[in-house]
Amino acid sequence: MRPKNLEKEEAIRSIALQIIAEEGLENLSMQKLAKAANVSPRTIYIKYENKEDFLIKLFIDEVLGSYEKAVMEKFNPDMGFAEGVKKIWTNSFRYFKENRHYYVLMQYGKSSPLLNKAYQDRDIKEGDFFTPIHQFLQLHMKAGNIIKLPVAAYRAILFAPLFDLINEYFEHTTRPKQIITDKVLADSCEAVVNGLLV
Amino acid sequence: MRPKNLEKEEAIRSIALQIIAEEGLENLSMQKLAKAANVSPRTIYIKYENKEDFLIKLFIDEVLGSYEKAVMEKFNPDMGFAEGVKKIWTNSFRYFKENRHYYVLMQYGKSSPLLNKAYQDRDIKEGDFFTPIHQFLQLHMKAGNIIKLPVAAYRAILFAPLFDLINEYFEHTTRPKQIITDKVLADSCEAVVNGLLV
DNA sequence: CAAAAGTAAGTAAACATTCATTTACTTACT
DNA sequence: AGTAAGTAAATGAATGTTTACTTACTTTTG
Numbered sequence: 001m002r003p004k005n006l007e008k009e010e011a012i013r014s015i016a017l018q019i020i021a022e023e024g025l026e027n028l029s030m031q032k033l034a035k036a037a038n039v040s041p042r043t044i045y046i047k048y049e050n051k052e053d054f055l056i057k058l059f060i061d062e063v064l065g066s067y068e069k070a071v072m073e074k075f076n077p078d079m080g081f082a083e084g085v086k087k088i089w090t091n092s093f094r095y096f097k098e099n100r101h102y103y104v105l106m107q108y109g110k111s112s113p114l115l116n117k118a119y120q121d122r123d124i125k126e127g128d129f130f131t132p133i134h135q136f137l138q139l140h141m142k143a144g145n146i147i148k149l150p151v152a153a154y155r156a157i158l159f160a161p162l163f164d165l166i167n168e169y170f171e172h173t174t175r176p177k178q179i180i181t182d183k184v185l186a187d188s189c190e191a192v193v194n195g196l197l198v
Numbered sequence: 199m200r201p202k203n204l205e206k207e208e209a210i211r212s213i214a215l216q217i218i219a220e221e222g223l224e225n226l227s228m229q230k231l232a233k234a235a236n237v238s239p240r241t242i243y244i245k246y247e248n249k250e251d252f253l254i255k256l257f258i259d260e261v262l263g264s265y266e267k268a269v270m271e272k273f274n275p276d277m278g279f280a281e282g283v284k285k286i287w288t289n290s291f292r293y294f295k296e297n298r299h300y301y302v303l304m305q306y307g308k309s310s311p312l313l314n315k316a317y318q319d320r321d322i323k324e325g326d327f328f329t330p331i332h333q334f335l336q337l338h339m340k341a342g343n344i345i346k347l348p349v350a351a352y353r354a355i356l357f358a359p360l361f362d363l364i365n366e367y368f369e370h371t372t373r374p375k376q377i378i379t380d381k382v383l384a385d386s387c388e389a390v391v392n393g394l395l396v
Numbered sequence: 397c398a399a400a401a402g403t404a405a406g407t408a409a410a411c412a413t414t415c416a417t418t419t420a421c422t423t424a425c426t
Numbered sequence: 427a428g429t430a431a432g433t434a435a436a437t438g439a440a441t442g443t444t445t446a447c448t449t450a451c452t453t454t455t456g
Contacts, residue, residue: 026310110305111223111305113219113221149389150377150378152366153363153385156362156363157389157390167308168350179348180348180350191347195390195392195394
């Protein structure tokens with residue numbers, strides 16, 4: 001039996017991310033993708049059921065999955081609060097700096113109903129997607145280290161600014177001066193942490 | 199001369215927002231829109247040059263423009279820091295609660311390259327889009343009330359969590375219990391403010 | 397040679413956009 | 427007050443193109 005050519009699978013996924021980042025999800029077509037990945041359209045349909053299936057797998061496995069791995073590196077739920085949050089910030093920043101194309105699809109996950117639904121389904125089926133972070137937050141809440149809020153609010157306060165700053169970082173890569181320096185990032189992280197400490 | 203039917207123009211825009219919110223920007227087609235708005239496809243092309251022109255105007259005029267108005271209500275740059283930020287939070291929350299469909303296109307503005315570019319162009323051409331907020335932040339920075347950071351970082355820390363919470367609010371409207379209450383919102387707002395105070 | 401991987405060349409449906417025409421109203425003249 | 431000319435608004439049907447997806451065939455391996 002003829003074995004799968006993994007290079008082709010990889011090409012399909014990475015070129016898709018590139019098109020999405022450059023032209024937007026709304027301009028990604030299967031034919032365009034096949035042509036750009038130097039593959040017949042049918043090849044994509046051997047690997048994925050249909051466009052929806054492809055996009056969901058791209059989003060969940062490729063982007064969310066690899067981000068989760070990267071963000072959890074050297075993180076554990078028993079860390080001190082400031083230290084743990086900082087670790088997540090620096091892991092995330094490094095990850096997206098190295099994988100710029102992933103960032104855009106990640107953002108689409110917050111707007112596109114298709115991807116949003118896929119994310120929620122996955123979250124429900126597998127328990128919380130980022131379980132260690134959830135534990136970490138619960139732990140510090142119960143220990144009385146931080147003010148009492150729903151976990152969703154902790155996530156919003158601690159990590160939403162990070163994504164905004166990463167976006168700002170990318171927008172400045174083409175301009176003469178980068179304003180999102182490591183120091184700005186560290187200071188911002190400290191600020192959101194201080195806001196939650198009791 | 200036959201007068202313009204403003205209801206039709208309004209229908210086109212509001213139905214477009216509805217389709218985007220329910221099916222995603224990637225599933226909005228001009229023909230589908232025309233049919234749903236009970237209008238001939240040609241009618242849309244009398245009012246807008248092409249699809250791109252339509253989407254950009256929808257995003258800038260309808261969504262960003264009306265949000266800017268709503269968020270600035272009873273806000274002025276001389277307000278105290280905590281008070282000013284709180285005003286923006288409550289204005290924003292009220293606005294999106296009443297205009298749920300606007301929220302999704304707003305989010306697309308952060309992912310779609312087309313809308314993102316339109317936003318930046320507008321921002322550059324007209325000076326900062328939210329000038330009073332910009333002034334407000336500069337003022338408090340110069341007065342030494344808050345830690346020194348680029349304005350982009352203030353915006354990220356102070357307002358990115360708000361959008362996350364609004365999203366969370368919408369996701370809980372269909373569930374038995376709403377976790378994003380006015381109290382959670384107020385406490386979160388206080389937390390992000392406290393993080394920036396010197 | 398069995399069998400899955402891969403392909404080139406399709407398909408019908410949906411796409412953005414345009415054409416030729418009709419509609420609805422104002423205005424200027426009776 | 428009645429009406430016909432003038433005009434922008436609005437349209438339904440059609441344009442050629444692109445879409446997601448398939449069919450019928452070839453290649454590449456164990």
